[in-house]
Structures are given as C-alpha cells and as structure tokens.
Amino acid sequence: MDKRAPYIHAIQDAYPDLSIETVQLNQHGQFNDILVVNNESIFRFPKTQREAARLGTEIALLRSLQSHVTLPIPDPLYQSKEATSIGQIFMGYRLLPGEPLWPETLKALKDEEVQHLADQLATFLRQLHTIPVDALEVKLPDFQGCEEWRDLYKRFRSKLFPFMRPDARCLVAEQFEDFLSDERNCHYTPTLVHGDFGRSNILYNAETKSISGIIDFSSAGWGDPAVDFAAILSPVCYGEPFLERFSVHYPGIEALLSRARFYVGTFALQEALFGLEDGDREAFERGIVEYR
Numbered sequence: 001m002d003k004r005a006p007y008i009h010a011i012q013d014a015y016p017d018l019s020i021e022t023v024q025l026n027q028h029g030q031f032n033d034i035l036v037v038n039n040e041s042i043f044r045f046p047k048t049q050r051e052a053a054r055l056g057t058e059i060a061l062l063r064s065l066q067s068h069v070t071l072p073i074p075d076p077l078y079q080s081k082e083a084t085s086i087g088q089i090f091m092g093y094r095l096l097p098g099e100p101l102w103p104e105t106l107k108a109l110k111d112e113e114v115q116h117l118a119d120q121l122a123t124f125l126r127q128l129h130t131i132p133v134d135a136l137e138v139k140l141p142d143f144q145g146c147e148e149w150r151d152l153y154k155r156f157r158s159k160l161f162p163f164m165r166p167d168a169r170c171l172v173a174e175q176f177e178d179f180l181s182d183e184r185n186c187h188y189t190p191t192l193v194h195g196d197f198g199r200s201n202i203l204y205n206a207e208t209k210s211i212s213g214i215i216d217f218s219s220a221g222w223g224d225p226a227v228d229f230a231a232i233l234s235p236v237c238y239g240e241p242f243l244e245r246f247s248v249h250y251p252g253i254e255a256l257l258s259r260a261r262f263y264v265g266t267f268a269l270q271e272a273l274f275g276l277e278d279g280d281r282e283a284f285e286r287g288i289v290e291y292r
Contacts, residue, residue, distance in 0.1 A: 011037070014079075015078060020038065031048065032047060032218070042094075044091055046090075047086065047278070052089045054219075055090075059079055060137060062075065065131070068131050070123065071124045071214050072213040072214070073096075073215070074093040076092070076093050097203070097205060098213055101203065103236070105204060106238055106242065114242070116209070119248065122247075122248070125246075128191075141222070143223065152273070160276070160291075164291040185259055188224060192220065192222060194217060195217075195218075195221060195227060198237055226257075229246075234267060268291075272286070
C-alpha cells in the first residue's frame with residue numbers, strides 16, 4: 001500500500017481545490033512524518049497524540065511570531081479539519097529554502113563565514129527570548145520550571161532505570177540530585193524558547209552561506225533559555241566553541257552555560273523515555289544504548 005495515500009486524502013479532504021501533482025514522504029523524524037507537495041509546500045503529520053495535541057498551539061504561535069523574528073520561520077497556510085486520528089491531523093506551509101546545517105558543513109567554512117552564521121543564530125535567539133507575553137496571540141502552557149525536571153527524573157527512575165547498568169543509574173541520580181538541590185538552577189526568568197534548536201531544524205543556504213530559516217516549533221513554550229543553547233552544545237551539533245561566538249549578539253550567555261551543560265546530559269535519556277512512552281522502539285534503543 002502507498003504510505004502517502006492516507007496523508008494525501010487528508011489534505012484533499014480539507015483543501016479539495018489544492019492540486020497535488022508530486023508528493024515525497026519522509027518518515028525518518030521521531031515525532032512527525034513530512035510530506036513535500038509539489039516541491040513547494042511542507043505538510044507535517046504528528047506521529048503521536050502528544051505531538052498532535054500541541055499542533056494547534058504551534059500554529060497560533062507561528063502566526064504570532066512572524067513580525068518578531070528576522071529569520072524566516074514557517075508561516076502556516078494549511079490546517080487539518082477537526083480531527084482526532086493520527087494520520088489526519090496536519091499543518092502545512094510554504095517550503096523554506098535550504099538544507100539542515102550539519103556540523104560537517106560548518107567545519108568546512110571559513111572563520112568569517114562561521115561567525116556570520118553564529119551572529120544570525122544569536123540574534124534570532126535573542127529576539128525569541130525577549131518576546132513579551134502580551135505580544136503573543138496564543139496562551140501557552142504555564143511555565144513549570146524545575147517541576148518539569150523533577151517529573152522527568154521521576155519518569156527516568158521508574159521507566160528507564162530498569163534497563164540501565166547500576167553505575168549508569170548512580171551517575172544519572174547524582175547529576176539530577178546535584179542539579180535539583182541547587183536553588184540557582186530553579187530561579188531564573190523564563191522566556192519563550194524554541195525547545196528543539198538542533199541541527200535538523202536550522203536551515204542553511206549554501207549559495208549565500210547564511211541561515212535561511214528555522215523550522216519545527218512543536219516544542220516551543222515558556223522555559224529556560226539555556227535549553228536552546230544546550231541543543232547547540234550537544235555532541236551531535238556544533239559544540240561550545242561555536243556557542244562562544246554568540247556573546248557579541250547575546251550578552252550574558254555565559255551565565256546560562258552551566259544549566260545548558262546539564263540539559264545536554266539528559267537528551268539521550270529523553271529520547272529513550274519518549275520512545276518508550278510512544279512505542280517507538282528505535283528511538284528507545286538509540287537513547288538507552290550508552291546506559292545499558
């Protein structure tokens with residue numbers, strides 16, 4: 001069976017006048033399947049009910065952000081009808097040009113070209129992190145602060161610890177206990193964060209050697225700005241030397257780095273946890289492998 005068919009049907013059911021001539025399906029994402037229609041539009045279909053529940057908020061947020069950031073972001077043009085079934089819920093927007101900014105691409109650039117990209121990203125995050133509440137036309141979930149991390153730690157212990165080596169369990173417990181016992185890690189001013197500011201969501205234009213867009217705001221909300229810097233610090237992303245270049249356009253970034261480093265250490269566990277909770281065996285195995 002053509003795996004694209006139910007997605008195409010859902011789009012045409014909501015937009016019968018939309019002519020669909022070519023379709024490419026990408027199912028490699030952990031949380032969404034992507035349909036590229038006519039080489040000009042992206043349709044994103046959540047894979048889980050958790051992601052589907054966030055979609056309406058993300059659409060409203062993206063519409064609110066259009067005039068507040070200088071880098072291109074998705075501008076939702078299409079939205080599914082009232083639907084509750086996975087595979088029928090979607091959002092659509094015009095394709096943003098460019099390819100993901102892979103670390104290998106960054107390493108091949110000249111120093112001044114790398115600095116230009118850092119300036120663009122630092123400016124974007126400063127703009128995003130300083131948007132006031134009353135500038136948004138959508139009510140985002142309340143900020144949870146350390147309660148969110150306490151909840152994650154509890155779920156790690158109950159759901160992941162049974163799969164982990166004893167020494168790995170002790171190390172994770174020590175890291176969380178140290179972090180959560182330091183009140184400085186729980187008292188800061190929350191900002192609007194992207195929430196998944198990694199390499200696959202940062203688009204790069206090789207011709208202009210510049211950032212051409214930021215995508216996937218499904219994890220956006222009120223949170224610790226250090227979360228977005230943690231994505232940059234990740235071993236599979238660009239690392240601390242690149243982040244140090246942000247200081248010109250993002251004053252005070254140094255104060256966020258200790259929390260960012262802690263968050264990096266939770267990424268694999270989060271992938272394993274969400275994979276386990278969503279029934280995604282591959283995501284679970286990727287995340288848990290270094291702890292077995």
